[in-house]
Amino acid sequence: VWLFGHESEPLVPFSEATSHFKDEAIRKSSSIHSKGMLTDIGGALEAAMLQPPLGGKAILLSDGMVDLGPDASLNAAEEARIEHRIIPQLKGVGAEVHTVALSANADKDMLSTIAMGTGGLFETARTPEDLTRIFLRLFDDAVIQDRLPLEEGRFLVDSSVKEFTLLTFHSEQATPIQIQAPSDTYYLKS
Numbered sequence: 001v002w003l004f005g006h007e008s009e010p011l012v013p014f015s016e017a018t019s020h021f022k023d024e025a026i027r028k029s030s031s032i033h034s035k036g037m038l039t040d041i042g043g044a045l046e047a048a049m050l051q052p053p054l055g056g057k058a059i060l061l062s063d064g065m066v067d068l069g070p071d072a073s074l075n076a077a078e079e080a081r082i083e084h085r086i087i088p089q090l091k092g093v094g095a096e097v098h099t100v101a102l103s104a105n106a107d108k109d110m111l112s113t114i115a116m117g118t119g120g121l122f123e124t125a126r127t128p129e130d131l132t133r134i135f136l137r138l139f140d141d142a143v144i145q146d147r148l149p150l151e152e153g154r155f156l157v158d159s160s161v162k163e164f165t166l167l168t169f170h171s172e173q174a175t176p177i178q179i180q181a182p183s184d185t186y187y188l189k190s
Contacts, residue, residue: 014053039062042082057095058098060114063102066110083113
């Protein structure tokens with residue numbers, strides 16, 4: 001987890017995703033902010049993806065444009081550097097960068113270029129719910145999982161399954177979702 005603005009800084013250092021790492025990441029997530037006035041996307045990509053450990057997968061969230069300062073020619077040069085130098089380097093080390101625009105002011109063209117150039121996906125999150133769905137889709141693509149088909153609002157779990165996760169999206173006004181066990185017992189979320 002990195003923060004970037006004028007400079008890039010790791011909020012949670014690279015480490016194996018153990019339960020301790022996850023606890024630390026959750027604890028430090030309250031420190032995430034967007035106070036920076038500048039947006040050094042190229043510097044963030046170099047710091048997080050082009051230093052050991054090289055490559056890997058990343059999700060880049062931005063609500064701004066490539067902005068190194070008030071000089072428009074400096075910003076245009078940085079955009080060209082990202083497109084012609086950084087993206088090929090990322091691709092060369094096997095990095096896959098998914099990008100998410102967090103506002104209408106985000107540089108959607110640049111974020112899309114980064115994603116497409118590295119084999120990632122580009123999305124726009126207009127609401128917190130959009131962001132949740134985007135994360136779930138990206139994580140789902142990253143992890144191979146067994147799935148059950150949903151047919152007419154129903155799915156069948158056989159006796160070999162000892163545990164499963166059910167994720168649903170519905171409006172607050174919708175009827176609460178129930179799960180019916182083979183014993184005809186019904187369960188609500190609670």
